[in-house]
Amino acid sequence: MSLLLVAQHRDMKPFRDAILEKDSNMDVEIWPEVQDPRRVQFAVAWNQPKNLFGQYPNLKAISSLGAGVDHLLADSSIPDPIRITRFVAPSLSDQMSDYVLTAVLNLLRNTEEYYRQQKQSEWKAVPFFSKNDLAAGVMGLGELGRDTAERLQMNGFKVNGWSKSKKEIDDVVSYSENELNEFLSATNILVCMLPLTNETEGILDLKLFKMMKQPAFLINVARGEHLVEEDLIYALDTGLITRAVLDVFSKEPLPDSHPFWSREKITITPHIASLTNPKEVAELLVENYKRLLSGMDLLYEIDREKGY
Amino acid sequence: MSLLLVAQHRDMKPFRDAILEKDSNMDVEIWPEVQDPRRVQFAVAWNQPKNLFGQYPNLKAISSLGAGVDHLLADSSIPDPIRITRFVAPSLSDQMSDYVLTAVLNLLRNTEEYYRQQKQSEWKAVPFFSKNDLAAGVMGLGELGRDTAERLQMNGFKVNGWSKSKKEIDDVVSYSENELNEFLSATNILVCMLPLTNETEGILDLKLFKMMKQPAFLINVARGEHLVEEDLIYALDTGLITRAVLDVFSKEPLPDSHPFWSREKITITPHIASLTNPKEVAELLVENYKRLLSGMDLLYEIDREKGY
Numbered sequence: 001m002s003l004l005l006v007a008q009h010r011d012m013k014p015f016r017d018a019i020l021e022k023d024s025n026m027d028v029e030i031w032p033e034v035q036d037p038r039r040v041q042f043a044v045a046w047n048q049p050k051n052l053f054g055q056y057p058n059l060k061a062i063s064s065l066g067a068g069v070d071h072l073l074a075d076s077s078i079p080d081p082i083r084i085t086r087f088v089a090p091s092l093s094d095q096m097s098d099y100v101l102t103a104v105l106n107l108l109r110n111t112e113e114y115y116r117q118q119k120q121s122e123w124k125a126v127p128f129f130s131k132n133d134l135a136a137g138v139m140g141l142g143e144l145g146r147d148t149a150e151r152l153q154m155n156g157f158k159v160n161g162w163s164k165s166k167k168e169i170d171d172v173v174s175y176s177e178n179e180l181n182e183f184l185s186a187t188n189i190l191v192c193m194l195p196l197t198n199e200t201e202g203i204l205d206l207k208l209f210k211m212m213k214q215p216a217f218l219i220n221v222a223r224g225e226h227l228v229e230e231d232l233i234y235a236l237d238t239g240l241i242t243r244a245v246l247d248v249f250s251k252e253p254l255p256d257s258h259p260f261w262s263r264e265k266i267t268i269t270p271h272i273a274s275l276t277n278p279k280e281v282a283e284l285l286v287e288n289y290k291r292l293l294s295g296m297d298l299l300y301e302i303d304r305e306k307g308y
Numbered sequence: 309m310s311l312l313l314v315a316q317h318r319d320m321k322p323f324r325d326a327i328l329e330k331d332s333n334m335d336v337e338i339w340p341e342v343q344d345p346r347r348v349q350f351a352v353a354w355n356q357p358k359n360l361f362g363q364y365p366n367l368k369a370i371s372s373l374g375a376g377v378d379h380l381l382a383d384s385s386i387p388d389p390i391r392i393t394r395f396v397a398p399s400l401s402d403q404m405s406d407y408v409l410t411a412v413l414n415l416l417r418n419t420e421e422y423y424r425q426q427k428q429s430e431w432k433a434v435p436f437f438s439k440n441d442l443a444a445g446v447m448g449l450g451e452l453g454r455d456t457a458e459r460l461q462m463n464g465f466k467v468n469g470w471s472k473s474k475k476e477i478d479d480v481v482s483y484s485e486n487e488l489n490e491f492l493s494a495t496n497i498l499v500c501m502l503p504l505t506n507e508t509e510g511i512l513d514l515k516l517f518k519m520m521k522q523p524a525f526l527i528n529v530a531r532g533e534h535l536v537e538e539d540l541i542y543a544l545d546t547g548l549i550t551r552a553v554l555d556v557f558s559k560e561p562l563p564d565s566h567p568f569w570s571r572e573k574i575t576i577t578p579h580i581a582s583l584t585n586p587k588e589v590a591e592l593l594v595e596n597y598k599r600l601l602s603g604m605d606l607l608y609e610i611d612r613e614k615g616y
Binding site: 091094098099101102105106108109111112114115117118121123124125126128130131151154155156252253254256261262267268269270271272275 | 402407416417419423425426429439459463464570575577578579580583
């Protein structure tokens with residue numbers, strides 16, 4: 001029986017090494033080098049090729065290499081009985097909270113404008129927002145969203161949170177699904193941390209931007225498909241959105257010719273807000289592999305109906 | 309009796325308005341428009357012209373407009389009996405902590421490198437430091453330094469602190485004056501928040517950089533005179549210092565021709581880490597003015613011998 005690591009454009013050897021370091025008896029293979037497809041029982045996948053999973057008749061479970069599972073849910077080659085799990089770890093949440101906090105502080109303090117001024121040897125103080133002027137709002141209060149909301153709050157920001165079911169977080173004003181309007185009208189800096197589902201795809205559109213409190217800023221660290229790209233361009237051009245920080249895109253790597261690259265009001269990072277640490281994920285994978293073999297519940301299994 | 313506001317290259321009207329809003333009976337003048345020099349009892353000064361204060365025979369106290377008082381202590385026209393106070397406020401500390409936290413996070417997460425890549429439409433993840441890899445060290449644990457050390461710690465950083473007398477701060481490893489070597493050899497990201505005195509002038513020199521833990525980073529938010537500029541250039545060129553973030557300079561505005569401007573490893577901001585809010589300072593000034601007139605102790609009076 002084997003555990004199969006599947007990813008495109010990513011070196012999976014550090015993950016295999018970390019798993020073997022945890023348990024040297026494990027049989028770990030890296031796609032496409034598979035000795036015998038019938039032996040594959042557990043797979044770990046990120047950006048996997050289309051229609052791959054039909055080939056493994058004894059596959060029982062697939063784990064995402066990250067917090068999101070949309071790439072697995074959208075893959076129709078994965079038969080229904082196959083269980084899907086995702087990766088959750090303190091370091092993932094912490095990196096994500098750091099990324100969002102950094103983005104928010106840089107928006108507040110005009111970091112990018114000062115970099116630009118330095119290139120011109122220009123010494124000029126730029127008016128800046130105080131924390132009291134702007135409220136942050138986190139959409140999606142799962143493990144990552146909750147940690148980010150808490151970190152922003154701890155650093156003195158006013159924070160709103162919006163999620164399907166209302167969450168209780170100290171000093172965070174929480175809104176439920178049908179209070180989206182109220183949430184947006186109290187939020188200047190919108191941080192998208194939603195899972196990607198049929199309901200959330202394209203949620204960041206012009207209609208939503210118009211409901212936000214002015215001045216409005218957007219940070220997307222969830223999935224590119226949450227955003228209607230042409231609506232963001234329009235919102236930036238008309239001043240509806242002042243600035244956007246994007247770590248995720250509907251097509252990654254972002255194509256050379258994409259208009260986002262050259263927009264001064266958009267800050268782009270190459271999907272690096274939170275990166276999976278091989279050592280940390282190895283621990284969870286070994287645990288879940290053993291649980292699978294002994295017929296126990298899996299950790300961080302997702303509900304394929306709900307999509308998270 | 310009047311209160312005199314003195315500053316060069318700075319609009320002092322918002323400060324006068326804020327003081328009058330606090331107490332409309334105050335007599336507030338803005339230098340150089342002084343009706344009768346004999347009536348000036350209390351002055352507020354920032355970047356004042358040289359040898360000004362000899363002209364006011366009844367001047368009893370001078371307040372700095374910021375946390376630093378080096379510009380007042382270095383002014384030989386201020387007779388000894390004149391008391392000197394400084395400005396301390398939660399918003400000053402909070403802005404400073406935000407600035408340092410932003411700088412530290414940007415160093416960790418390669419923000420500037422991603423801005424550069426975006427200009428080239430380049431999609432490439434850059435290896436980044438984890439919080440566990442680098443320890444921050446705050447030099448100077450006064451009101452501002454203490455708040456910054458606490459904020460970095462609260463955000464998950466390992467933090468050392470160095471000050472003349474050892475300070476007790478939760479989860480911050482504190483070193484005293486004669487433990488500078490130990491402090492530096494445990495510190496990767498050095499944050500200078502010292503007062504400028506004869507003892508601290510030029511403290512950031514090659515000898516000190518050599519004692520730091522590698523990789524080493526420098527953040528200076530105190531005074532330009534703490535830094536030996538040519539030593540920093542040498543340390544950056546030889547890789548002894550990886551990157552520096554500077555908000556203060558020995559000559560401000562930083563001259564057009566200064567070599568710092570064009571260095572890729574130096575990030576420059578125009579002395580904006582922490583800016584005095586007129587409303588907040590007005591409260592303290594009115595209070596201290598009244599205390600002076602009634603012969604009471606002044607708030608935040610400094611010891612002119614010690615220099616802080």
